[in-house]
Amino acid sequence: MKYAYEDLSDAQFESLIVFLCQRLLGISVQGFAKGPDGGRDAKFVGTAELHPSKAAPWIGTTIIQAKHTNGYNRNFSEPDFYSAKAANTVLNKELPRIQNLRAKKQLDHYMLFANRRLAGNAESEIRKHISIQCGLPESSIYLCGLEQLEVFLKVFPEVAALADLDPIDCPLIVSPDDLAEVVQALASHKDAVGALLDDPPTARVSYETKNALNNMSAEYAKAQRRRFLKETAQIRAFLAAPENLELLHLYESVVDEFQFKVIAKRKDYQTFDEVMEYLIDLLFSRDPVLRQHAHKRLTRAVLFYMYWNCDIGEVDDAETD
Structure with a gap:
């Protein structure tokens, strides 16, 4: 079943990502909380259960971010979300926070989920950009767009129910x-x-x-x-x-x-x-x-x-x- 992710509230999308990451990483994933700089992160500390694989799981502290938009058919490559040069983008605004956590040894791995489409070339470019800017190995960076999110929800169908993806609970959303x-x-x-x-x-x-x-x-x-x-x-x-x-x-x-x-x-x-x-x-x-x-x-x-x-x-x- 496909979900209208653009019709979710930010809180609903964050809840969905937390339940999903509890399956990928472990049940101790801590939900999204506002930090001192106003940003919202989820966190997992330990050895991941499934990500990126059972044979070679991530170990350490994983910081998770969820970026939700109400827009239709949006993608990671749009200039409001990512640009290698422009500072005032959704992603580049987050880089100082990642850098700060990395400098304090409070981040070993980074995951970014967004209800946007993610093409293969864009995934490689953005992952490389984050790696260079934050001193983080590319193998410790994971980006998830709509296509992969759909796959995960087929593998873990209970996640949608846990996140209460009920149209009645949706925010004030109207069709334009x-x-x-x-x-x-x-x-x-x-x-x-x-x-x-x-x-x-x-x-x-x-x-x-x-x-x-x-x-x-x-x-x-x-x-x-x-x-x-x-x-x-x-x-x-x-x-x-x-x-x-x-x-x-x-x-x-x-x-x-x-x-x-x-x-x-x-x-x-x-x-x-x-x-x-x-x-x-x-x-x-x-x-x-x-x-x-x-x-x-x-x-x-x-x-x-x-x-x-x-x-x-x-x-x-x-x-x-």
């Missing part, structure tokens, strides 16, 4: 596909919809009332309204046009998914500001159309329209007042 189609269509027809109107439609409930119900901060609400309120008229006109009926249905499917997911996971966020920003970050990370520079503002505007139009968020019974 339908929204991307709506945004792309809206962007291409924006001029035909008409100029921005000075009198945008009235909200179905008082904006202040809705903000109070949803615990949206006054500062965030004011900034949202100032930047995107006028665009709600264009979006409404576009979706109401008879020729855009199919896009309206796509929009409705999006808001249904968003609203039910928000209701289910609302307790995980203190303010609705956090919900909105989490959704935006998630949408941009998971869809190349939405994260295009030309579409970023429009995506935010459509999400604001959903909130303003009471398609997402709590409205109580105020709309009937």
Whole structure:
């Protein structure tokens, strides 16, 4: 069975890796804990049971890192994750911590798991890079991508159950596909919809009332309204046009998914500001159309329209007042 690893939370992915490493290394693998420098590592001290093999197991201290992303079809070679030259990458940010542990003789072997695809040439290049930068033999470095992770879970099927890979426990994850189609269509027809109107439609409930119900901060609400309120008229006109009926249905499917997911996971966020920003970050990370520079503002505007139009968020019974 294949799992949607991108739909897991960071904590769920870390839990999965701990249970897997308990099979590969030994039951005494210690779970991920935040270190003094803010990083999160798991650790095993002793002789590994199976890794890299029973005949020649690792001996000593093994440090394990798990790097999770909500993005689709990501790989180790993407410039945000690894670059031999750029310092501001996921991997290169970890190198000083590995170097420090190595210098203190608190690291003999290093394992990195990520829900990204890992090609053979990239594996060799990255392993060599870590070896040179950290003074660690290449034979003491192990990288695991999606392909090998799938193999491990077939060999150890109980690991997924132990990690509670249950869709009900997944974080606030929504699909960006339908929204991307709506945004792309809206962007291409924006001029035909008409100029921005000075009198945008009235909200179905008082904006202040809705903000109070949803615990949206006054500062965030004011900034949202100032930047995107006028665009709600264009979006409404576009979706109401008879020729855009199919896009309206796509929009409705999006808001249904968003609203039910928000209701289910609302307790995980203190303010609705956090919900909105989490959704935006998630949408941009998971869809190349939405994260295009030309579409970023429009995506935010459509999400604001959903909130303003009471398609997402709590409205109580105020709309009937």
